[in-house]
Amino acid sequence: MNRPGPAVVPRIAPKARLQRDEVRDREVLLYPEGLVALNETGSAILNLCDGTRSVAEIVQALKQRYGAEGIEGDVTAFLDGLAAKGLVTYAPPAPPSYPPTPSAPPR
């Protein structure tokens, strides 16, 4: 399988749910018969997975928020790890926002 590029849009899989765990002061990703405990970065990434942002946009948002550089690899690895467990799915890149090319005039 091709590795998804930075333009794909990650989304939390329907079977999984982000949940605040007040007792342990963290967020967790819950799924059938299991959970992933999230650190602050993991939480931040998943909260940006809103089904509209691409991986590149998520990286950009994190850079702005934390002033961190060189985080692409970490973000991708984190998301790929969850995707391998079926907890994150990737959608193809969103179509460009400018109007599509009009169909060619009849000859």
Add this chain to the structure above:
Amino acid sequence: MVPKPLWLLAELTYRCPLQCPYCSNPLDFAGARFKRELATEEWCRVFREARALGVLQLGLSGGEPLLRPDLETLVATAHELGLYSSLITSAYRLSKDRLAALKQAGLDHVQISVQAADAGLSDHIAGTASYRDKIAAYHYTRELGFPLTVNVVLHRTNLHQVEAMIRLAESLGAERIELANTQFYGWAFHNRDALMPTKAQLDAAWEVVQRERARLGNKLEIVWVLPDYHEQYPKPCMGGWGRAYMTVTPGGEVWPCHAAGRITTLEFANVRDHPLEWIWSESEAFNRFRGDAWMPEPCRSCPRKTVDFGGCRCQAFLVAGDAGVTDPVCSLSPQRRLVDEAVAAAERAAAAAEAPAEWAYRAAPASRAIAAKG
């Protein structure tokens, strides 16, 4: 420091239309001890207290949880609390409308058992014609967008069907199939001779599992619950006693696992008498085997004690007669021969081509007779 629980198994009722001979419910489920089921408000309070303690995963089980007419209310409460809820059901007479109502209430995940890969054998093992309902319910589950786990308990009579079971789960679009080799507690312990597989059966099934895992990748998760009598080391039962997990029984007793009620040397507190927090943190039953101070040799000096926590207390009680000794499944246990003898008896019977012993179906009359005997 007392750890915080993550899992609550809510056994809403011990009533069940199925009669599986390996049921993990207590043998005396129909007796006085379990007679008076918790009311709706009592369960809701248990869920709230569990959530405040740190529980995030809720199993709604039984018996057959669908027999509780308040199931939708319980699911809705769990959902409001932020619990991830799984319905663990036989799906007997489960309609699409009921399942849709449960979805509406916020149910997260559905696990439906099946007893074999075809109707004839499945209905025979269940003791109740239920295969058709199950197949219909699998489809409803997918149509409504639930993640689906197919659960099959494996034993002597159905292990040859493992490949067909996996193909069935695949064709249904399930997320997971749990191939759960029989763990010998409750009715399964009572019917151990009839259910015990042979080594050859287990080896053949395990080969199929490995092959199918390679073929399916992450399309279908295949969970293989180890047949611990055939292993060298015990399972890390419940991730350790009183460490992450608790079961609340239909009548409100709280157990460190769903088999622990059989340990007659422990007294279990009831949510009707005590807050869940006290039961988890303070009660004698939850503290008796918490941590490793209770461990005798060979566990005490064993490097594996942080891996398997000395194995299963219920198994030590059932097989060796003492909940405080090393799980007799462990090859280092002085009582391992008790496990070897049970395994060897099954091998001898198979080698002599004897029909397996007859099992007793899990049913109320049999249960009441057992309860009366004490």
